[in-house]
Amino acid sequence: MKNEWMNADELAEYLRLPSRKAVYQAVRRGAIPAYRLGEKRLRFRRDEIDEMLDRGRMLTPEDISVPL
Numbered sequence: 001m002k003n004e005w006m007n008a009d010e011l012a013e014y015l016r017l018p019s020r021k022a023v024y025q026a027v028r029r030g031a032i033p034a035y036r037l038g039e040k041r042l043r044f045r046r047d048e049i050d051e052m053l054d055r056g057r058m059l060t061p062e063d064i065s066v067p068l
Contacts, residue, residue, distance in 0.1 A: 001067045004046040 008020040026032040
């Protein structure tokens with residue numbers, strides 16, 4: 001399960017965010033690392049999300065693999 005991928009809806013549920021829109025806003029702010037698949041689809045690695053939560057800090061734009 002280490003490299004499990006999630007879509008925005010799954011991540012919103014995992015992080016207990018109110019909606020997919022909240023996930024997209026967090027990605028734009030640089031708070032959540034994301035990978036772009038195609039033009040519009042974003043995917044998230046569960047291990048990176050868990051690591052981010054364990055560190056207890058927000059990621060900087062340099063930490064994010066895909067500029068938005």
